[in-house]
Amino acid sequence: MDVSASFSLSKKVDDDRVVGEEQELHVLAVDDNLIDRKIVEKLLKNFSCKVTTAENGLRALEYLGLRDDQQNTLNCNIGSKVNMIITDYCMPGMTGYELLKKIKESSMLKEVPVVIMSSENIPTRINKCLEEGAQMFMLKPLKQSDVKKLRGQLMKCGS
Amino acid sequence: MGAVIPLQRQIIDYTTSLYNEAILDGQFTQLQQLQDESNPDFVVEVVSLFFQDSQRLLNDLTATLNQKIVDFKRVDAHVHQLKGSSSSIGAQRVQRACIIFRNYCDQQNTEGCLKCLQQVKNEYFLVKNKLETLFKLEQQLVAAGGSIHVQ
Numbered sequence: 135m136d137v138s139a140s141f142s143l144s145k146k147v148d149d150d151r152v153v154g155e156e157q158e159l160h161v162l163a164v165d166d167n168l169i170d171r172k173i174v175e176k177l178l179k180n181f182s183c184k185v186t187t188a189e190n191g192l193r194a195l196e197y198l199g200l201r202d203d204q205q206n207t208l209n210c211n212i213g214s215k216v217n218m219i220i221t222d223y224c225m226p227g228m229t230g231y232e233l234l235k236k237i238k239e240s241s242m243l244k245e246v247p248v249v250i251m252s253s254e255n256i257p258t259r260i261n262k263c264l265e266e267g268a269q270m271f272m273l274k275p276l277k278q279s280d281v282k283k284l285r286g287q288l289m290k291c292g293s
Numbered sequence: 294m295g296a297v298i299p300l301q302r303q304i305i306d307y308t309t310s311l312y313n314e315a316i317l318d319g320q321f322t323q324l325q326q327l328q329d330e331s332n333p334d335f336v337v338e339v340v341s342l343f344f345q346d347s348q349r350l351l352n353d354l355t356a357t358l359n360q361k362i363v364d365f366k367r368v369d370a371h372v373h374q375l376k377g378s379s380s381s382i383g384a385q386r387v388q389r390a391c392i393i394f395r396n397y398c399d400q401q402n403t404e405g406c407l408k409c410l411q412q413v414k415n416e417y418f419l420v421k422n423k424l425e426t427l428f429k430l431e432q433q434l435v436a437a438g439g440s441i442h443v444q
Binding site: 167168169170171172176177179180211224226253275277278 | 319323324326327329331332335338342343346352370372373376377378380381382383
């Protein structure tokens with residue numbers, strides 16, 4: 135897993151840090167494409183986000199403490215607190231939609247906004263994701279203006 | 294400092310020609326705008342990743358399409374990846390060639406796919422060549438005391 139912030143299930147992690155007047159938001163970015171991961175990471179960092187990346191749904195769930203075998207351990211939610219999850223739709227194994235469902239099914243994480251990205255503009259796909267509770271659907275490739283809009287939305291929902 | 298202005302001019306003209314020929318598009322500009330002091334080599338890093346990843350995909354596509362029985366699912370998955378990353382860095386002609394490629398893939402047309410693969414390779418090597426030239430010019434500019442992408 136491509137982790138830019140290290141985490142340990144047994145370590146207690148601070149809540150969101152406040153950097154100056156702007157709250158630092160922690161985003162988990164999930165994408166199987168290496169180039170896209172690097173770009174989305176920079177886009178988010180340029181907007182004062184702390185970023186952790188994952189290369190697929192399974193790794194993302196692992197990071198979030200939602201993998202099936204983690205559910206029953208006492209440690210399961212002492213992972214880092216994440217303020218938003220942004221995920222690609224088309225990924226091998228588990229799609230972004232399936233990941234979204236798992237997150238929304240979790241009592242721990244269902245309030246965390248999930249943004250879906252896709253290079254394909256398919257209305258049925260978009261509606262499906264929004265109906266399942268996705269915060270936003272964004273068309274790839276992402277631009278700075280997209281992330282700015284996202285950040286604005288996030289500030290409104292709080293953490 | 295005498296070389297700075299002519300080099301800047303050269304870089305601007307060269308980059309403009311790449312946009313005019315649709316070799317690059319606005320997404321490349323987005324990448325340049327992301328580069329900053331905290332990550333001064335961002336564009337080169339991302340593009341280098343793109344080169345490495347693309348070469349891997351092209352090699353695999355060549356091998357897969359030359360099998361007796363072609364695994365079109367695999368071909369499609371790889372072309373999808375290549376389409377995605379080329380779109381992300383603004384390599385428009387590579388992206389377009391990938392879109393056409395996927396159509397032949399859907400039709401399970403091996404010959405069509407092989408032709409498309411050649412076309413994608415041509416576009417890929419073209420953009421690779423152009424970007425490498427651009428980066429060399431930028432290196433010369435920095436060596437001469439100039440700075441790139443002043444926003």
